[in-house]
Amino acid sequence: MRRLSRRRFLGVLGGAAAAAGVGVPFVSGIAGSTSTGEQLVSRVPLPRPYTLPFAVPPVLAPARSDAAGDHYEIVQRAAKAELLPGVPTEIWGYNGIFPGPTIVSHSGRPTVVRHRNELPVPVVVHLHGGRTPSSDDGYPTDLLMPAGTPGGRQHHMSGGHEGRMSDPAASISTGERDYRYPLQQRAATLWYHDHRMDFTGPSVWRGLAGFHLVGDAEENALPLPRDERDLPLMIADRAFGADGSLLYPSLDPTLARPGVQAAYGSGVLGDVILVNGVPWPLAEVSATRHRLRLLNASNARRYRLALDPPPPGGGGLVQIGTDGGLLEQPVRHDAIDMAPAQRYDVVVDFGAYGVGQEVTLVNQFGTGSTADVMRFRVARSGRDDTRIPDRLSRVPRLRPADALATRTMRFQHDDVHGMTGWTINGRPFAPGLVHARARLDSVEIWRLTSDFHHPVHLHLAPFQVLSRGNSGPGPYDLGWKDTLDLQPAEQATIIVRFDGYTGRYVFHCHNLEHEDMAMMGNLVVF
Numbered sequence: 001m002r003r004l005s006r007r008r009f010l011g012v013l014g015g016a017a018a019a020a021g022v023g024v025p026f027v028s029g030i031a032g033s034t035s036t037g038e039q040l041v042s043r044v045p046l047p048r049p050y051t052l053p054f055a056v057p058p059v060l061a062p063a064r065s066d067a068a069g070d071h072y073e074i075v076q077r078a079a080k081a082e083l084l085p086g087v088p089t090e091i092w093g094y095n096g097i098f099p100g101p102t103i104v105s106h107s108g109r110p111t112v113v114r115h116r117n118e119l120p121v122p123v124v125v126h127l128h129g130g131r132t133p134s135s136d137d138g139y140p141t142d143l144l145m146p147a148g149t150p151g152g153r154q155h156h157m158s159g160g161h162e163g164r165m166s167d168p169a170a171s172i173s174t175g176e177r178d179y180r181y182p183l184q185q186r187a188a189t190l191w192y193h194d195h196r197m198d199f200t201g202p203s204v205w206r207g208l209a210g211f212h213l214v215g216d217a218e219e220n221a222l223p224l225p226r227d228e229r230d231l232p233l234m235i236a237d238r239a240f241g242a243d244g245s246l247l248y249p250s251l252d253p254t255l256a257r258p259g260v261q262a263a264y265g266s267g268v269l270g271d272v273i274l275v276n277g278v279p280w281p282l283a284e285v286s287a288t289r290h291r292l293r294l295l296n297a298s299n300a301r302r303y304r305l306a307l308d309p310p311p312p313g314g315g316g317l318v319q320i321g322t323d324g325g326l327l328e329q330p331v332r333h334d335a336i337d338m339a340p341a342q343r344y345d346v347v348v349d350f351g352a353y354g355v356g357q358e359v360t361l362v363n364q365f366g367t368g369s370t371a372d373v374m375r376f377r378v379a380r381s382g383r384d385d386t387r388i389p390d391r392l393s394r395v396p397r398l399r400p401a402d403a404l405a406t407r408t409m410r411f412q413h414d415d416v417h418g419m420t421g422w423t424i425n426g427r428p429f430a431p432g433l434v435h436a437r438a439r440l441d442s443v444e445i446w447r448l449t450s451d452f453h454h455p456v457h458l459h460l461a462p463f464q465v466l467s468r469g470n471s472g473p474g475p476y477d478l479g480w481k482d483t484l485d486l487q488p489a490e491q492a493t494i495i496v497r498f499d500g501y502t503g504r505y506v507f508h509c510h511n512l513e514h515e516d517m518a519m520m521g522n523l524v525v526f
């Protein structure tokens with residue numbers, strides 16, 4: 001385990017700095033204090049913003065449905081995609097597309113997804129926001145080896161990794177495997193993405209991400225916008241090389257060995273904002289209410305999203321939901337801050353604008369090309385029988401008095417054994433190293449502290465935010481969360497009930513470069 005940590009930390013800082021044990025976190029001057037990371041610069045002519053048509057990822061049809069649930073099949077493979085007009089870009093995609101196909105499930109109806117791996121590297125699939133048994137949660141060493149891998153486990157577990165990944169508890173499959181999701185959970189906007197230990201950043205960057213929407217009877221009974229007026233928006237930054245390839249500063253472009261170039265050890269940012277895989281798209285909408293399911297699928301970038309111009313009276317982003325589904329009541333925002341992996345469901349009433357008017361979704365944390373996100377053109381009038389009820393759902397509060405344990409988790413850049421890297425409580429991730437053991441059904445309070453921006457994500461169990469610093473929850477902390485936007489030098493307190501399943505899970509920073517560089521811990525529910 002020592003060697004594991006050491007090697008990974010070398011990946012954070014690279015060569016001389018690491019050898020000298022000197023580590024300076026890089027916080028981008030370009031992005032100011034709004035994101036922790038360093039921005040890549042594209043080397044290919046980029047399209048003018050708001051010239052390419054908006055698109056929604058296709059909804060995947062089940063291969064079959066029976067009493068046991070709905071069965072889906074996905075092949076993970078490399079493909080050429082036209083992300084930039086006329087320029088092919090090699091991506092890694094679920095069914096060869098980015099974003100991957102959207103899976104639509106109903107609460108409580110089991111969903112089984114058979115993944116086949118035709119990529120040259122092992123993969124792991126995690127359903128982010130899923131209440132999933134440990135065996136199917138996508139533990140970072142539960143690898144699905146490429147189809148046709150000779151010798152399966154031995155080949156890849158030892159090859160090129162010097163035994164660093166050896167995890168006796170890992171469950172290794174070759175070629176294909178089923179992920180079983182009971183989905184005993186309320187309606188919410190989930191997403192699925194790669195989660196391989198050390199390689200989540202480059203794998204997601206190459207395209208391994210898709211939506212998984214869960215609906216339920218409660219939400220269906222509400223008069224909210226639906227169907228073609230319910231739009232998932234996967235927002236992700238990328239950068240492109242001169243040949244149209246996706247730029248990513250891996251130390252080893254074949255992704256056999258982990259790590260990014262030293263300058264990017266604090267996070268990789270791109271200068272192109274993609275929405276559902278399209279750079280700065282233009283959507284034509286009717287002058288009616290639309291539900292926008294906002295997902296920040298970026299590796300490290302934070303956004304402050306706002307409508308320009310705002311509607312008369314302001315408050316144009318009406319938040320109805322978040323990571324873990326509906327809020328109790330709608331909340332009007334002029335802007336919404338989003339850390340990586342977070343979801344915010346909002347309703348925008350384009351009826352507040354005139355036909356012919358254009359409304360731009362801007363990123364107030366961005367500068368230059370990253371200040372633009374997408375544009376809506378109100379193209380026609382429309383009949384609108386939707387509304388936003390004052391009461392959306394019930395969110396029973398977890399009570400601090402019920403907490404069985406209180407833990408502190410420090411997310412920070414750290415020195416360990418003369419090396420520097422990203423750690424939780426000074427300890428880098430290792431499969432056998434347990435940060436927390438929680439009794440099934442118990443309530444716990446976690447105090448989270450940070451040095452830089454760290455979006456903290458817990459698997460299995462959603463949480464509620466009790467406080468930030470000396471104040472109550474922030475304006476974006478309402479409802480059931482699974483990812484907290486922890487700010488530099490901040491302490492936040494969350495409360496969580498570990499129910500559903502026993503087994504080993506992870507919690508981690510969702511800045512994917514921090515995660516890959518060991519800012520992850522084991523959470524064992526027993």
Ligand SMILES: [Cu+2]
Pocket residue numbers: 411422453454455509510511514515519
């Ligand atoms: Cu982090």
